[in-house]
Structures are given as structure tokens and as C-alpha cells.
Amino acid sequence: MSPIISIRGLTKAYASGQVALRGVDLEIRRGEIFALLGPNGAGKTTLIGIVCGIVNPSSGTVLADGHDIVRDYRAARSRIGLVPQELCVEAFETVQDTVRFSRGLFGKPANPALIERLLRDLTLWDKRASPIKDLSGGMKRRVMIAKALAHEPQILFLDEPTAGVDVELRQDMWALVRALREGGVTVILTTHYIEEAEEMADRIGVIHRGELILVEDKDTLMRQLGTKQLSLQLRQPLEHIPAALRDDPLELSADGQTLTFTFDARAQDTGIAELLRRLHDHGIDFRELRSSESSLEDIFVNLVRARA
Amino acid sequence: MNLYAIRAIYRFEMARTFRTLLQSIASPVISTSLYFVVFGAAIGSRMGQIDGVPYGAFIIPGLIMLSLLNESISNASFAIYMPKWTGTIYELLSAPVNYCEILIGYVGAAATKSVVLGLLILLTARFFVDYRVEHPLVMLFFLVLTAVSFSLFGFIIGIWADNFEKLQIIPLMIVTPLTFLGGSFYSISMLPPVWQTVSLFNPVVYLVNGFRWSFFGTADVDVRVCLVMMLGFLALCIAVVWWVFRTGYRLKT
Ligand SMILES: Nc1ncnc2c1ncn2[C@@H]1O[C@H](COP(=O)(O)OP(=O)(O)OP(=O)(O)O)[C@@H](O)[C@H]1O
Numbered sequence: 276m277s278p279i280i281s282i283r284g285l286t287k288a289y290a291s292g293q294v295a296l297r298g299v300d301l302e303i304r305r306g307e308i309f310a311l312l313g314p315n316g317a318g319k320t321t322l323i324g325i326v327c328g329i330v331n332p333s334s335g336t337v338l339a340d341g342h343d344i345v346r347d348y349r350a351a352r353s354r355i356g357l358v359p360q361e362l363c364v365e366a367f368e369t370v371q372d373t374v375r376f377s378r379g380l381f382g383k384p385a386n387p388a389l390i391e392r393l394l395r396d397l398t399l400w401d402k403r404a405s406p407i408k409d410l411s412g413g414m415k416r417r418v419m420i421a422k423a424l425a426h427e428p429q430i431l432f433l434d435e436p437t438a439g440v441d442v443e444l445r446q447d448m449w450a451l452v453r454a455l456r457e458g459g460v461t462v463i464l465t466t467h468y469i470e471e472a473e474e475m476a477d478r479i480g481v482i483h484r485g486e487l488i489l490v491e492d493k494d495t496l497m498r499q500l501g502t503k504q505l506s507l508q509l510r511q512p513l514e515h516i517p518a519a520l521r522d523d524p525l526e527l528s529a530d531g532q533t534l535t536f537t538f539d540a541r542a543q544d545t546g547i548a549e550l551l552r553r554l555h556d557h558g559i560d561f562r563e564l565r566s567s568e569s570s571l572e573d574i575f576v577n578l579v580r581a582r583a
Numbered sequence: 584m585n586l587y588a589i590r591a592i593y594r595f596e597m598a599r600t601f602r603t604l605l606q607s608i609a610s611p612v613i614s615t616s617l618y619f620v621v622f623g624a625a626i627g628s629r630m631g632q633i634d635g636v637p638y639g640a641f642i643i644p645g646l647i648m649l650s651l652l653n654e655s656i657s658n659a660s661f662a663i664y665m666p667k668w669t670g671t672i673y674e675l676l677s678a679p680v681n682y683c684e685i686l687i688g689y690v691g692a693a694a695t696k697s698v699v700l701g702l703l704i705l706l707t708a709r710f711f712v713d714y715r716v717e718h719p720l721v722m723l724f725f726l727v728l729t730a731v732s733f734s735l736f737g738f739i740i741g742i743w744a745d746n747f748e749k750l751q752i753i754p755l756m757i758v759t760p761l762t763f764l765g766g767s768f769y770s771i772s773m774l775p776p777v778w779q780t781v782s783l784f785n786p787v788v789y790l791v792n793g794f795r796w797s798f799f800g801t802a803d804v805d806v807r808v809c810l811v812m813m814l815g816f817l818a819l820c821i822a823v824v825w826w827v828f829r830t831g832y833r834l835k836t
């Protein structure tokens with residue numbers, strides 16, 4: 276199946292000279308939930324802004340469902356909904372009016388039944404006649420989601436949907452995103468939180484200083500994340516790993532002082548007990564034992580180092 | 584053409600007017616009424632006729648133009664400036680609309696308000712002075728043309744402005760002086776010859792006189808010249824807007 280979004284060689288230098296994107300290539304699969312992860316200023320919002328038509332790219336092309344976002348902007352944009360990072364809504368308009376406005380703006384005929392369903396799903400129906408300024412922050416965010424969904428987009432961008440949102444609303448948001456995916460909507464969200472990406476996403480992309488440094492299936496990534504290492508400080512240095520232990524995931528440091536064992540922390544049987552017993556059988560004695568976990572942070576740092 | 588979008592923008596803007604009905608319609612009507620009381624009734628009774636028109640009636644076209652200009656500019660500039668300021672412009676920029684549709688929505692709504700306002704002032708004037716409109720269709724045409732041109736002008740100001748001061752400065756420093764010196768309250772033939780010549784460089788003179796001709800059949804400047812000048816101003820505004828949109832000036836980063 277062709278990708279729903281395909282980004283090629285995208286760069287962006289702002290008028291201030293700030294380079295926000297340095298050649299991003301990315302394909303988003305139809306119907307997936309894609310999490311874009313990265314620190315402040317990495318270029319997440321800029322990337323989304325370009326795809327949605329708010330920011331002019333410096334170079335590169337973007338196709339949304341096969342339509343070029345510049346040449347064929349009508350077809351491209353009518354497929355995309357955006358919930359921006361900043362909370363910005365019309366203060367004096369009512370909830371219902373602003374959602375209707377969004378639908379019209381995106382070129383769709385009025386559909387009161389759809390809007391009612393949307394507002395009910397987002398538990399805004401009771402507030403439909405209230406001016407937006409009277410709503411709480413979390414409700415305002417939901418209004419923005421309703422606006423983004425009013426024209427039934429196939430692609431939804433959520434720029435930090437859970438920033439500054441309480442636990443309950445966060446759960447609601449996740450449920451909503453899943454429901455959207457069930458309905459065939461492709462969701463691209465940005466976040467600072469690895470747990471959020473882990474909870475939600477099918478695939479994860481990591482962006483750092485305007486470069487996409489990693490795109491990976493979540494499961495693959497989580498397997499890497501789930502690995503732990505056990506290092507043993509030996510009493511007597513070893514010259515090599517005994518033949519009987521060669522097939523184990525063991526590594527010997529150059530000075531022969533440290534033996535490192537890699538295991539899956541999520542597995543039922545980590546194999547540690549077995550290893551220790553066999554080490555004992557071979558007369559390998561250790562004075563200290565430490566375990567460490569590879570976090571996204573580690574992967575991230577390694578990636579950045581590898582590029583430097 | 585994304586007609587649904589044009590309608591959505593137009594309705595949104597008109598709803599804003601109704602939410603602020605007092606400010607949008609009542610206040611210009613009240614302030615114009617005050618002009619009629621002061622200039623028409625109090626001072627006008629001591630003034631002679633100008634070109635055979637009683638002073639109270641003579642100032643009507645100029646007063647309408649005064650409000651029309653101010654309201655068109657402030658409505659349209661505010662309409663596009665506010666979304667930029669609050670950030671809600673993201674939606675407009677991400678929507679499948681072209682600039683022409685955005686323009687029709689915003690300028691159409693601003694011009695509609697101005698025309699309604701102009702007609703309301705005309706009705707209000709009835710309570711203070713007696714007047715006739717010799718060429719009602721021409722009058723209506725000038726009313727609409729001016730409302731559209733200056734709404735367009737206001738739209739440009741709204742896009743150009745990146746703070747509230749800039750939003751106010753052109754209406755305050757340029758448009759208001761030009762309207763007061765544009766012959767709203769006098770005939771430029773009453774001025775010394777030098778100032779008559781200077782006045783001919785003031786575009787508002789042509790607006791007021793064209794409009795006045797539609798009321799009384801007489802004016803300081805030939806009505807055809809007035810028409811050409813107005814169309815020229817409209818063309819200029821369209822050219823500027825076209826350039827703004829082509830370059831994404833101050834809308835997109
Ligand atoms: N309008 C702008 N003008 C100039 N520079 C900008 C503009 N918007 C963003 N930048 C710069 O571009 C870079 C990327 O910003 P961007 O907003 O895309 O980051 P982000 O990943 O969304 O960060 P955050 O997690 O803080 O939202 C930053 O260095 C930022 O300062």
C-alpha cells in the first residue's frame with residue numbers, strides 16, 4: 276500500500292537564519308499511529324507546520340495521499356486535520372459554531388448529525404452553546420480536536436496532545452486516538468514522553484536538531500529498550516570466555532576484568548540464575564555485580580554520538 | 584471555488600458583528616447624529632447655502648463617507664489581524680482555501696457592514712435635515728465601491744500590522760486627516776487657490792465629491808474624474824493584495 280504521507284528531502288530555514296529541518300525523509304503508513312519524539316526545538320512543530328501548509332518549506336516535497344501539498348494543496352489539505360501545540364481558540368464564539376465553521380472552511384456541507392456525534396464523543400455536547408472562553412483548558416483542547424475532526428480528515432496531526440493535561444484527560448485522549456485509528460484515520464502525534472509513545476504508537480520517529488535520527492517499529496524499539504545488562508567484576512582476569520559459555524550472550528572486556536551479560540528484562544526467565552550457576556561450575560568468581568538498563572535516552576545518545 | 588469556506592468566513596464575521604452590535608452599528612450612528620446636531624442644526628442654521636444646497640444637507644454625503652471609510656478600514660483590518668494575534672489563523676492557513684476565497688469572505692463581510700451602516704446613517708439624517716438623492720443608483724454604486732475598496736485597504740493594513748499600534752496608526756495619522764481635509768464639511772471652492780490645488784492630491788476629495796454629486800447633481804470635481812479615481816484606488820489595493828498573497832507576506836513563515 277502506498278504511504279499516506281511521504282516526505283522527501285524536507286528542509287526549513289527560517290527567515291531568522293534558524294535552520295529547523297535538515298533534509299527529512301519520512302513515510303507514514305496508512306492507518307498507523309506514528310509518534311514523533313524529540314527534545315524542545317527539535318523541529319517537530321515545524322515539520323507538522325509544513326505538511327499542514329502553515330510553514331513554507333525551504334526545499335523538499337511532501338505528498339499527502341499522493342497529492343503534493345503545494346501544487347495540489349486543496350486535495351492535500353482537505354484530507355488533513357491539525358490540532359496545534361498552542362491552545363488558541365476564538366473566545367466569544369460558541370463551541371458548536373466554531374466546529375461548524377471549521378467544517379465549512381474545509382469545504383464540507385453542513386452536517387449537524389456528524390457534529391453532534393463529534394461533540395458527544397468529546398463530551399462537549401452539554402457545552403455546545405457556551406462561549407469557548409467559559410470552558411476549562413482541557414475542554415478547550417477538546418474543542419480544538421473537534422474542530423480538527425469536523426471535516427472528517429483521513430490524517431490527523433496532534434502536536435503534543437497531552438502537554439499540560441491531567442491523567443484522566445490523557446487517558447481519554449489515548450482512547451480517542453485509538454478509536455480514530457479503528458475508524459481508519461492515520462494519526463501523527465508529537466510528544467516529549469517515551470511512555471506516551473510506548474503506550475500509543477505503532478511506530479516511533481526520533482527527531483533531533485532537525486534530523487530524523489531514527490524511525491522504528493515500536494515493538495522493535497521496545498525490545499531494544501527492554502534489554503538489560505549485567506556486568507560482573509571478576510576476581511581473576513580471564514583471557515577468553517570458556518568454550519562452554521561461548522554460545523551465551525556474554526562479552527569480555529579488553530582487560531579481561533569484566534564480563535557482560537545481556538538479557539531481556541521482560542522475559543519470564545532472564546537466564547541469570549542459570550548463568551551464575553554455570554560460572555560457578557567453571558570456577559569463575561566475581562567480586563561485584565551490577566545491572567544497567569538501556570533506555571531510549573541511551574539509544575538516543577548513542578545515535579547522536581554516532582552522527583557527530 | 585470553495586464556496587462553503589467563503590460562506591463560513593462570511594458568516595463568522597457577520598456573527599461577530601451581531602455579538603458587538605452596539606459597537607459595530609450603534610456607535611457610528613450616534614456619533615454621526617452628533618455631527619448633524621452640531622454642524623447641521625446648530626452651526627448650519629447660520630451658514631448660507633453651498634451650490635444651492637442647505638448646509639445641513641450638504642454635509643450628509645461627507646459624513647457618510649467619513650464613517651464608511653473608518654468603519655471599512657477598522658472592520659477589515661481587525662478581522663484579519665485578530666486571528667494573527669490570537670493564533671487562530673493556523674486554521675485558515677491549513678484549510679483548502681485560496682487567498683481569493685479568504686479575501687471574498689473577509690472583505691465581503693466588512694463591506695456589507697459598512698454599506699448597512701452607510702444606509703443607517705442616511706436614514707438617521709432624515710431626522711435632522713431634509714435632503715433628496717438625485718441619482719439613487721449612482722449613490723448606491725459609490726457606497727458599495729467605497730466600502731469594498733476601503734475594506735480591501737483595511738485588510739492590507741491588518742496583514743501588514745504586527746502590533747496594535749500599527750493597526751491604528753494609518754487610520755489615525757493618514758485616513759482621518761485626509762477625510763477631514765477632504766471637503767466633508769466644506770466645498771473646496773471655498774479655499775484659497777493654492778489649497779484648492781493641494782486638495783486635488785487628496786483622494787478623499789474625489790470620494791466625497793462623487794458621492795455628493797449622486798445626491799445633489801453638483802460637486803467640486805467632475806463625477807467622471809471621481810469615478811476614475813475610485814476605480815484606480817480599488818485597482819491599486821487589488822494589486823497590493825495580489826502581491827501580499829503571492830509572497831505569503833506576513834502570513835506564513
Ligand atoms: N517562526 C519561527 N521563526 C524562527 N525560528 C523558529 C520559528 N519557529 C520555530 N523556530 C525555530 O525552529 C526550531 C524548531 O522549532 P520547532 O517549534 O519546530 O521545535 P519543536 O520540536 O516543536 O519543539 P517543542 O518540543 O519545544 O515544541 C527551533 O530552534 C525554533 O527556535
Ligand SMILES: [Mg+2]
Pocket residue numbers: 319320321360434
Ligand atoms: Mg513544538
